[in-house]
Amino acid sequence: QLQLQESGPGLVRPSETLSLTCTVSGASISSSHHYWAWIRQPPEKGLEWIGTIYYTGSTYYNPSLKSRVTISTDTSTNHFSLKLSSVTAADTAIYYCARAWDLFNWFDPWGQGTLVTVSS
Amino acid sequence: QSVLTQPPSVSAAPGQKVTISCSGSTSNIGNNYVSWYQQFPGTAPKLLIYDNNKRPSGIPDRFSGSKSGTSATLGITGLQTGDEADYYCATWDSSLSVWVFGGGTKLTVL
Numbered sequence: 657q658l659q660l661q662e663s664g665p666g667l668v669r670p671s672e673t674l675s676l677t678c679t680v681s682g683a684s685i686s687s688s689h690h691y692w693a694w695i696r697q698p699p700e701k702g703l704e705w706i707g708t709i710y711y712t713g714s715t716y717y718n719p720s721l722k723s724r725v726t727i728s729t730d731t732s733t734n735h736f737s738l739k740l741s742s743v744t745a746a747d748t749a750i751y752y753c754a755r756a757w758d759l760f761n762w763f764d765p766w767g768q769g770t771l772v773t774v775s776s
Numbered sequence: 777q778s779v780l781t782q783p784p785s786v787s788a789a790p791g792q793k794v795t796i797s798c799s800g801s802t803s804n805i806g807n808n809y810v811s812w813y814q815q816f817p818g819t820a821p822k823l824l825i826y827d828n829n830k831r832p833s834g835i836p837d838r839f840s841g842s843k844s845g846t847s848a849t850l851g852i853t854g855l856q857t858g859d860e861a862d863y864y865c866a867t868w869d870s871s872l873s874v875w876v877f878g879g880g881t882k883l884t885v886l
Contacts, residue, residue, distance in 0.1 A: 693875075695875075702879045703821065703866070704877070705874060705875035705876075705877070718874050718875075719874060720874075752820055752821070759868070760808060760809065761809055761811070761826065761827070762809075762811040762826040763811070763823065763866075764823035764826070764832065765823070766820040766821055767820065768819070768820050769820050
């Protein structure tokens, strides 16, 4: 059964870089021919797509975040990562990783999410 | 403000039926598949409907999806108190090259 688990610091200082990892179990990110995504949800607000990566390394980013976002894969450890630079309080959110069936289709399953707070 | 418009809240009595609308445009709903997600407080969203009207394995047939033009609808019949959650629609926007989500609808089962 495919499962995803986010991990990383829960507190990041303003102007620094947020770094999160999503560990995938139950499938290989390099051979499953699926896409892998990051989605976030500010407290008490809706969902925002951050970006998606294909197992080949091709990436697709939300234009509103593109200048600050990097998503990458590590096939040796079967995880994919998110880096968001120059964070502000507006980046405080629950960050979810998810499998995307393909670039234009659904997200399933999702990780449990991890809260990242940006504060000094 | 979300690209996809959903009502902030809907409510109905147990056993009744409710529909949740999701309104968009030709660049998103009009030309791409819609998916729906259910989210209970403090938990991750869960896929409820994909490809406009398909249910993943394990999702009861009380849940249904439809699409017409630039709008999509989630239907829930035989409402149960356990259905109380937030529901989100989502699709790809071809003009913006971005995934867009509705603002979410809170379902209350009275």
